[in-house]
Structures are given as structure tokens and as C-alpha cells.
Amino acid sequence: MASIVEPEAAANHDHHGDHPDFLAHHFETPQQQYDSGKLGMWLFLIQEILFFSGLFVAYAVYRANHPEIFVYAHQFLDKNLGAFNTVVLLFSSLTMAWAVRDAQLVNNRGLIINLAITIGCAIMFLGVKAVEYSHKWEIGLYWASKFAPSTEHHGGGMLLFWLCLPFILISVALGVATAVSKQKKYEQGFRFYGILFLASLAFFVGVGCGFVVPAVMGSGDSHGAAHASHEGESEHHVLTAHADSVDAPVIIDESPRNAGIFFSIYYVMTGLHAVHIIAGVIALAWLLWRALKRQFQAEYFGPVDSVGLYWHLVDLVWIYLFPLLYLIH
Numbered sequence: 179m180a181s182i183v184e185p186e187a188a189a190n191h192d193h194h195g196d197h198p199d200f201l202a203h204h205f206e207t208p209q210q211q212y213d214s215g216k217l218g219m220w221l222f223l224i225q226e227i228l229f230f231s232g233l234f235v236a237y238a239v240y241r242a243n244h245p246e247i248f249v250y251a252h253q254f255l256d257k258n259l260g261a262f263n264t265v266v267l268l269f270s271s272l273t274m275a276w277a278v279r280d281a282q283l284v285n286n287r288g289l290i291i292n293l294a295i296t297i298g299c300a301i302m303f304l305g306v307k308a309v310e311y312s313h314k315w316e317i318g319l320y321w322a323s324k325f326a327p328s329t330e331h332h333g334g335g336m337l338l339f340w341l342c343l344p345f346i347l348i349s350v351a352l353g354v355a356t357a358v359s360k361q362k363k364y365e366q367g368f369r370f371y372g373i374l375f376l377a378s379l380a381f382f383v384g385v386g387c388g389f390v391v392p393a394v395m396g397s398g399d400s401h402g403a404a405h406a407s408h409e410g411e412s413e414h415h416v417l418t419a420h421a422d423s424v425d426a427p428v429i430i431d432e433s434p435r436n437a438g439i440f441f442s443i444y445y446v447m448t449g450l451h452a453v454h455i456i457a458g459v460i461a462l463a464w465l466l467w468r469a470l471k472r473q474f475q476a477e478y479f480g481p482v483d484s485v486g487l488y489w490h491l492v493d494l495v496w497i498y499l500f501p502l503l504y505l506i507h
Contacts, residue, residue, distance in 0.1 A: 200478040208477040219484040223491050226454075230495055233447050237502060240439055251440035252506045254319055254327075256310070258395040260504035262387060263306050267493045270299035277465075278486045281479035286472055289482070293466045294373045296489070298380040300459050301345075305384020306391075307452055312338035314441070321445050325438025338385075345381040352378055366470050374463060444503055451499060454492045461485045 198208065205211040241248050277292035279285075315337045318326040352375035359367035465485055468474065474482060 198477070200473065200475075212478075212480045212483075215480045215484060216487075219487055223487060226488075226491060230447075230450075233443075233450070234498070234502075237443055237447070240443060241506075244434070244436065244439060246434045247437050247440050248506050250434050251437055251444075252504065254314065255444075255504045256392050257504045258391050259306055259310060259388060260500050262391050263303050264496065264500050266299050266303050266306075266384075267496050270296045270303075271490055271493045273299070274486045274489045278479070278482050281469075281474045281482040282476065284474070284476055286469060286474070289469045289474065290373070290466065293462055293469060294377060297374070297377040297459055297462045297466070300455050300462070301377055302380040302384035302387070304452060304455060305345075305381040305386075306388045307384075307448065308338060308341040308381075309385055309388025312341060319441055320438065321442040322438045325441055342381070342385065345378055349375060349378040349381075370467055370470055373466060447499055447503070451492070451495055454495070458485070458489050458492055461488065 201208055201211055205214065273292040273295040277289050277296065280288035280292060320326065352371050355371040356368060356375050359365075359371055462485060465482055468481070
């Protein structure tokens, strides 16, 4: 009986010895694992497309039934900020694709650099959106029936502070973690936390750009409304600040009925897109940690490829959101 069991045990031991560490036990070859992982990722992306498709259908229905609402409400968006964020995300797609190529070529240094840049671009995007949201809140551009544009400020500066607060705390925590890792000579932790600390500062760069871009480039489509003449005896109440600029007043009276529908769609679509950006940052940070441990090689770069596909989809969604929300006339 022993003569039968021992050869089987030896055979199993030999098979395990030929099994790479990165290869899951239920796969026979690295290629099989890669193909299975990519198929699963495409299935996930398909459901993400269906998810956002429902939002785009809602947009199309309301746009077709209430075109005047969308034409009116778009004046409160700054197309220059939208274009700036579009460039940021397109550049992040480039660095993400470059990171995938670096993983394939086992260029670990290039992989780390491109992952870090991609994370920084994503966080900068969120900084710009924080400024946009806070300015809209400040002049009463809420959703649905709460839409009430006004010349009175509603604490948008405080909203910006609360939107910045999580990143302030995260930056402080990452700075402390970086310092502790350096003191304890934990090289991998020092590099990981240090890179994320620098990337987190990109949020505040984005906040700065949210103020500078409108000032430098102008306020976009709102100028037409800002310089509209006050004909007749009716009085027009004019905002002293555009939603995304400090220089361009916007006429706020005589708004179409249910104008808040536009901003309901705007907040839902851009808000959920921002949630996907945050999820992408978490996935990218996971890849960065593994890259610092040199876990990727020529036969194993599937996780980088899969996260890259997800990131390209997130960028693609914004490519549709930008013209549909910011450039409508």
C-alpha cells in the first residue's frame, strides 16, 4: 500500500514545484489564467456599460422632452473646466496604457512611474470637480425642486472645505506613514506611501486649476447671458458670479419650469463617474503596491491589463459626459 501512495505524493510534489507562484491552482498555464481573467473583466465592463447606459437613456428622454431646460441650464457650466478635465483624463489613459506596456516588458521602474502619474491625474480631476460642485452649491444650483439660483451665497466655500477635508486628512496620514517608514527603514512602505502622498497633493493642484482656468480662459458660454440687455420695464436679477467663474454674471430669472431636472441628471451622472474614479484610484494603488514588490513579469501582467481596461472605460464615459453636459446649445 505504501508503494502506491508514495509515488503519487511525489508526483503531486513535482507538479507543485513546476507551478509558478502567480499561477492559481485551478489554472494549468499562465495563458489560461490571463484569458480567464480578461474574459471576466470584459463581462464586468459590459455590466458597467449597461449601468451607465440607463443614465444616458434618462438623459436622452429628458433632453428630447425638455430641450429648453438643457439649453438654459448649460450656461451654468464652464466648458473650459470640462475641457481641462477631459485633457487630464485623456493623458491618464496614455500613462495607463504605457503602464501596461511596461508590465509586459518587465520595466518595473516605468510601471511604477506611470501608475503614479495616472493616480495623480485621477486625483487632480476630483479636485477640479470639487470646485465645480462647491460653486454650484454656493449660488443655489441644486437638484430637482431644490433648484433655486440666487444672488445670495449659500456657503459654497464651506462645502469646498468639506470636499477638501478627506484629502487633507489622507495627505496628512500618508505624510506621517512616509516619515514613519523612513525612520524604520521600511523601504517599500516609504516608497509606496511617499508616492501616494505626492499623488494626493494633486487634488489641491486640481482645486487651484478650478479657480485659475476660468480666470485665464474666460467663463465660456455664460458671457452671452451675462451681457444680455434689460429691455422693457421688467427687472432682471443677475448673479454676481458664474457657477464656475468669478467674473461672469448670469441672468437667473425666467428659468424654465423644472430646470432642476438638468442638475438632477448632472449630479447623478458626474457623481457616479467620480465614484468610479475613486474606485479606480484604489485599484491603481493596489497595482502600485504589487509593482513595488516586483510581482509582475512577462508571463504575469493580467491585473495591470484588467485595471487598464477599467480605467479606459471610465475615461470613455467622461468623453461622452463632457459634450452632452457642457457643450449643448
